[in-house]
Amino acid sequence: MSLRYGKLSLAALLTVACSVAYAAQPNYLPPWNPPPAGGVSFSVPPFDAIADLHGDIVDPQLTVFFAGNQFMVVHDLVEAFKQRYRQYQRVFVETLPPGILAKQIETGSLVMGNLRIALKPDIFTNGKGSIGELQKQHGWFADTVDYARNPLAIMVAKGNPKHIEGLQDLGRADVRVSMPNPQWEGIAKQIEASYHKAGGDALDHAIMDSKVKDGSTYLTRIHHRESPLRILQGESDAAPVWSTEAYFQQQVLHHPVETVAIPAAQNVTATYTAARMKDAPHAQAAKDFLAFMASAEAQAIYRKYGFQPPQP
DSSP states (O other), rough: OOOHHHHHHHHHHHHHHHHHHHHHSOOOOOOOOOOOOOOOOOBTTTTTTTTTTTESSOOOSSSEEOOOGGGGHHHHHHHHHHHHTTTTEEEEEOOOOHHHHHHHHHHHHEETTTTTEOOOOSEEEHHHHHHHHHHHOOEEEEEEEEEEEEEEEEEEEETTTTTOOSSGGGGTTTOOHHHEEEOOOHHHHHHHHHHHHHHHHHHIIIIIHHHHHHSSSESSSSSHHHHHHHHHHSOEEEEEEEEHHHHHHIIIIIEEEEEEEOOGGGGGEEEEEEEETTTSSSSSHHHHHHHHTTTOOOOOOOHHHTTOOOOO
């Protein structure tokens, strides 16, 4: 009897110890934005936490498909827009990878878990080059405005334990890289262009082929969520990201990450473009939002999160 109860007591102690250890772990899970006000707040990451759908999905007066890496700006930007244009109070925003957003437009809907969304966007944002390509392919857009720029950087854990000094270090066998999948994320092409500048075909092949095969390069499907989390949870050692993603984690959320700068000669700077859809369901709201994106107020919000202003 005593042996039996001793085993039970040991099991109970182990359970308590594991529970305490789990509870003591920092909670780095997204979403990293403040939730909308009102209603019952219920979010249980990672099981039920819809981080990249923002705002009012029922009868929106404006629907915006944002390139996913701008998720951190959405709350402040939409609130400022609502203040300026008080006739629009129901706004719905998606911040998914641009490739997924483009397929959503093509197919007419998005299925996320058990939810099907068949809303058409009024505004679509993406890199300037990608907007141009989509316009050639589909002729979707009525007019456009450039609103921000962003260079690349490398995100590492606080203290930089693997002593990452630049892109060439990402080719090392002992460095686990979190890299966007080129099938879904336009940033992958930009990063690969930087690999070529830093180490030619050999570096790009090492990171995107050899290390993918041996598992030391992990290809994400939603880079702006997965890569920071992999660094924070110790699953990857380095992640090439847009500089604002590292800035947000380090300077705004104060998470234990650091930024390794990429020299200008090896770097790529993206220009972000907002495009008004020709078939926008809310035509006037789309025009108003496009004008707002070019305003000094919107530019100040982007600067707050580390974005550079567009070139004049």
